[in-house]
Amino acid sequence: MPKPRLQKADTHARIVDIAAKRFRERGIHEISLADLMSEAGLTVGGFYKHFSSRDELVVEAFVASCQDAVSWSRGVSSYQQAVTEYLAENHRDHPETGCAVAALVGDVKSESHSVRAAYTREVRRNLEFFSSLAPADGALAKRQAGMFIFSACIGALELSRSIDDPKLSRDILRAVRKLLVDETPARRSLKRQKRRRASA
Amino acid sequence: MPKPRLQKADTHARIVDIAAKRFRERGIHEISLADLMSEAGLTVGGFYKHFSSRDELVVEAFVASCQDAVSWSRGVSSYQQAVTEYLAENHRDHPETGCAVAALVGDVKSESHSVRAAYTREVRRNLEFFSSLAPADGALAKRQAGMFIFSACIGALELSRSIDDPKLSRDILRAVRKLLVDETPARRSLKRQKRRRASA
DNA sequence: ATTATCTATAGATCTATAGATAATGC
């Protein structure tokens, strides 16, 4: 039963949004176009009136995923909040609305040039975000701290998602959260100062 | 042209070794049984005389991959050496002989119970290895430091492999290497002591 | 005769295309 005049652009966006969720949730190749179209209430046949290829959808869906990260970062005002929320069990359990860089970190290796380019842009945006919040002095130190923090976050989140032991999964998130928040150079020197002031 | 009596066990091991390489290199589902058998100089038909299913090969290949990590860790005697070699460009460029936990961190989410169980065992073994070398005092601190270090290493390695900018890729490896080796709690307090001694 | 491997193929996907269909808007 065709339903014309119901805004083609809306349908297009709906397909992209669904793909953006499912790709992060299950991986780019673990879901078929038929499944995605069906979730949108459509059939496979119509797909190529919206996209010239599967790859085109992958790129659009990835870019759409990044919007979730942009919205999230707007609500984050401190380094501690960023790390705590990124490494929360809630984020681990909901890859479909979470960080696309983490969710697709293994997948993109075998993707097209366009996908990898979009991915690299998003990595760079994330590094800038974490650098801007990083407790470090000077542009270079901030940049390096951003790379360090983002790497630790991605590694911990993906490890916690991949193992099948819930306790170990939680322990990894907690340990990395703790060491990132407590044991960062600037924070440590802050603590030292407090200790000194207290003992004086 | 069949070649009987040439040790079935040898052929079996050869298939497993090839799979162990290709799965790490390209991902578990980006390579077909036909391709693997062909690289072993065989045809697909014979596959099921060696394995009851594709999944069985995935498990055996994963376990075989872990041997590379065990051999590697035997030659590692210090924390600094572990981090430096793990985050080397050479490791980044040769996933086929490198850490299977990193190479398959995204892939295992959609794999069978057996694969995920083997993966979890290997994560645990790696955590123990990094914990044993970690510059931290006390069993708990060592355990947490191991999780922290391994997460940062996996995140940095996989990010460096996924992006398409060689310079950024190298910068990430370098920054994480530097901050892990220089800025670890125990090392920092060591440095502080040296500074104090020098100024005294 | 046994056994490892081969050829051939069934059955299940999945991407992509061709042409039909039905609701809107002139």
Next chain:
DNA sequence: ATTATCTATAGATCTATAGATAATGC
């Protein structure tokens, strides 16, 4: 008449199975 979507299908995989074949070892 136009246009968005549908049904149907071609062509390319990929896993798994059935039965044939050829080299060894009795």
